[in-house]
Amino acid sequence: MSLWWVLFALLPTPYQWPLAPPEVTRRFEAPPQPWLPGHRGVDLGGTPGATVRAAAPGTVLFARVLAGRGVISVAHAGGLRTTYEPVHPAVTVGETVTAGEPLGTLDPGHPGCPAAACLHWGVRRGADYLDPLTLLGLGRVRLLPLQPANSASRAGR
Numbered sequence: 367m368s369l370w371w372v373l374f375a376l377l378p379t380p381y382q383w384p385l386a387p388p389e390v391t392r393r394f395e396a397p398p399q400p401w402l403p404g405h406r407g408v409d410l411g412g413t414p415g416a417t418v419r420a421a422a423p424g425t426v427l428f429a430r431v432l433a434g435r436g437v438i439s440v441a442h443a444g445g446l447r448t449t450y451e452p453v454h455p456a457v458t459v460g461e462t463v464t465a466g467e468p469l470g471t472l473d474p475g476h477p478g479c480p481a482a483a484c485l486h487w488g489v490r491r492g493a494d495y496l497d498p499l500t501l502l503g504l505g506r507v508r509l510l511p512l513q514p515a516n517s518a519s520r521a522g523r
Contacts, residue, residue, distance in 0.1 A: 381422045381501035382465055384450060385410045385472070385485050392478070394497035406495040407449070407488030411481030416472040418453045418485055420463040421501065422446075429455040429470075438469050448498070449488040452476055 389411040397406075420440055427447065428439035435452035440463060442448065452473040457463060476484040489498045 380465055382419070383410075383502065384419050384421050384448075384469075384487055385412045385416060386419075389481070390499070391480055391484055394495075394499065396495065396497075400493070407486050408498050409476065409479060409484040409486050411479070412472050412483050412485055413481075414472060414474040414483045416483070417468050418450050418470050418472050420465055420467045420469055421448050421487070421498075422465045424448070424463060426457045426459055426461045426463060426469075429457050429459055429461075435475070436470065436473055440469070445491050446496075446501075447490045449486075449490075451486050452483075453485070 390408055391411045392409040394406070394408050418438075422440075422442050424440040424442040426438065427441050428437060428449075430437070432451075436454050437449060437451040438453050438455055438457065439447055439449045450469060452475055453470040454473055456468055456470040463469065472483045472485055474483040476486055478484075487498045489496045489501060
């Protein structure tokens with residue numbers, strides 16, 4: 367995680383919840399390595415048919431059924447991309463959306479969802495998956511060392 371991302375999380379944000387009222391049923395869990403399992407987003411509990419809204423202004427990159435579930439992906443300023451699933455799309459690829467604009471309706475059937483329906487909300491910057499809650503100023507902040515732990519031991523040699 368770069369210092370830029372930590373500072374970004376502290377700034378006022380144009381991002382908003384894609385579901386209202388939100389209930390976080392599962393948090394973001396970054397995998398230790400990109401190829402290992404993790405939870406690359408957050409799950410928000412809701413009701414089937416609830417309106418799913420754009421978290422921020424952007425352009426729809428993807429809006430169709432993929433592997434049996436409706437998926438919507440929106441590109442935002444700063445190279446961020448949000449994804450929403452399972453959602454019955456009400457938007458089309460190339461469409462410009464504003465923050466809070468309806469993208470579609472929540473479908474039931476997200477695996478492991480403890481509610482009637484759950485929205486999986488993800489965010490990426492390039493190839494890196496990020497905690498969507500940081501877009502709202504609610505993510506977990508981790509302070510990282512200025513040097514890797516092994517470089518400190520080398521300095522004493």
